[in-house]
Amino acid sequence: MYALILENISRYVTLDPQEQAHFTAALQHKTLRRKEFILQEGELCRYDHFVIKGSLRQYEIDEEGREHIMQFAFEDWWIGDWYSMLTGTPSVYNIDALEDSEVLLIDKNRLEELFLEIPKLERYFRIIMQHAFVAQQRRILFLQKPAEERYADFYSRYGHFEQRVPQQQIASYLGITRETLNRVKNKQ
Numbered sequence: 001m002y003a004l005i006l007e008n009i010s011r012y013v014t015l016d017p018q019e020q021a022h023f024t025a026a027l028q029h030k031t032l033r034r035k036e037f038i039l040q041e042g043e044l045c046r047y048d049h050f051v052i053k054g055s056l057r058q059y060e061i062d063e064e065g066r067e068h069i070m071q072f073a074f075e076d077w078w079i080g081d082w083y084s085m086l087t088g089t090p091s092v093y094n095i096d097a098l099e100d101s102e103v104l105l106i107d108k109n110r111l112e113e114l115f116l117e118i119p120k121l122e123r124y125f126r127i128i129m130q131h132a133f134v135a136q137q138r139r140i141l142f143l144q145k146p147a148e149e150r151y152a153d154f155y156s157r158y159g160h161f162e163q164r165v166p167q168q169q170i171a172s173y174l175g176i177t178r179e180t181l182n183r184v185k186n187k188q
Contacts, residue, residue, distance in 0.1 A: 001029060005050050005104055008076055012127045013120040023121065026114060028105040032056075032097040038105075039095040045084035047105040051077050054101025055164055058093050059172070069173040070139075072098075074161055078128060098165060143175050150174045151184045 002024045009015060015023065028047075032038065032054065039045050041060070049056070051073050058071040058079060070093065073079035084091040085108045106114075115122040142153055154174060155162065162170065171181040 001052065002027070002104075004052050004076055008050070009121075009124050013124045015118070015120060019118050019120065022118060023114060026106060026110050028107075030103050030105055032101045032103065034097055034099050037094060037096045038103065039081060039091055039093065041092055041094050042090045044088065045081040045091045046108050048078055048080040048082070048085070048108070048111070049073075049095075049103040049105055051075055051079065052102045052104060054103075055098040055161070056095055056101060056103070057098055057165075057169065058095045060093050067169075067172050068175075069169055072158070072161065072165065072173065074164075078132075082129070082132070098169070147174065147176045147180050147184050148187070150176065151181065152188075 002020075005027070006015070006020055006024070009023075027050075030038070030049075038047075038049055038056070053075060055075075056073045056079050057069050058073070058081070059067050059069040061067055071079060079095060081091040081093050081095070083089070084093075111121075111125070115125070142150055145153070151174060154170065167181060168178050171178045174181065176184075
């Protein structure tokens, strides 16, 4: 159950067997059914989630009831609302499972303790946050591009996941209508 997360960590830092055991003891395993929430708008986010099986999405719903997907997370990815966790404010996002999934959860307060107990974990999570920051910056630039370029970028990065995500949700992530997505795909 912990092989994937330990492999992910080993890409950035090396934990000895005792540190690995100490870290994994702090994790909780959760099985999710399709459409099950791990976070709903208005709740305080207390956990970061590592996907070991399945896929999740993070999204908000605007005043007109339209979904705006901010992030997808597949196997070997982290997902959570760090803004809510760090500021202690209710989340503006929902996170739910796109398919039956399994995640490992780590409590924010326990993670802070682990940073002191295993300093290498602080380095690991700093690197993960840097990657997340770059991804957010890339996403901001991405939304300024024409629909064709957005789809091409999405496909080049996440094309291998496309069959697992409904077309309407891909369109939402791209910031376009489903009709525009179909038009763009038919041109390529």
